[in-house]
Amino acid sequence: MTTVLIVDDQPLQRLGFRMLLESQDDMTVLSEATNGSEAVRLAAELHPDVVLMDVRMPGLDGIEATRRITAVGDRTRVLILTTFDLDEYAYAGLRAGASGFLVKDAQPEDLLSGIRSVATGDAVVAPSLTRRLLDAYAQHLPRPDTPTDGLERPDARLTALTDREREILTVIGLGWTNTEIATRLHLAESTVKTHVGRILSKTGSRDRIQAVILAYDTRLVNPS
Structure with a gap:
């Protein structure tokens, strides 16, 4: 219930x-x-x-x-x-x-x-609508700070991710569904679901929506 x-x-x-x-x-x-x-x-x-x-x-x-x-x-x-x-x-x-x-x-x-x-x-929220929504209001996102030494450092929320998980988080931010990720990255859909679950757990994201916002916040995805 x-x-x-x-x-x-x-x-x-x-x-x-x-x-x-x-x-x-x-x-x-x-x-x-x-x-x-x-x-x-x-x-x-x-x-x-x-x-x-x-x-x-x-x-x-x-x-x-x-x-x-x-x-x-x-x-x-x-x-x-x-x-x-x-x-x-x-x-x-x-x-x-x-x-x-x-x-x-x-x-x-x-x-x-x-x-x-x-x-x-x-x-x-449908992935495509999520992308459209975030693009429309991307100006509300805070700009990343520039280190005084000029060297770019990875966001702390991404450091626990593997290269594959970072790749999948990026395409989640682009609005790809699990089926699209599986097809385009040549993975089983069950494998994609496992990766998504690990991404949510490692980044502390409540759900896929928050993962999309994270992808924007950390500039893995830039507004179109």
Whole structure:
């Protein structure tokens, strides 16, 4: 059973989500929150599998609430809901630790599938859309510091990776799926999945979305 916390300041929106989720045999709504502060408190009390998080809310917004919820290191994962698929708030939400995002007018089956995917540790943003999102807001990424001796040093988050793992992290950042990686690098898909799992573990990335952000942060991938 997947447990969900609904966070939205619009009563009708919350009601719609609750009715949809409770129509499913494998989902249950633990509670609802009308703002970010309530979301943080309820997430700490109830430990839901997934927080369905609105962005624009009075008081503490969904971005800061996401940051506080994921910073605890609990199993709870956050699925951001936004009005537009290239909304900069969605980008900020991903960097705050969300496991993905969906637009509010997504089809019901897409929302349900997204919640199930997030609950099992997967990401719900298509790789191509992730790339487009990060390209659009790459100017928000901090510029790397230049060492005083002029010598470029590898990012500490990448030092534990093998050459193959670094290569795969790079193409994950480029938006390749596991199937594409397997085909283009002449690997078994099961081998690719193993590499991806090790990359997530070694870099401390919560999911594939965070691995893509890492690839951008460390300049393995540069904005197009």
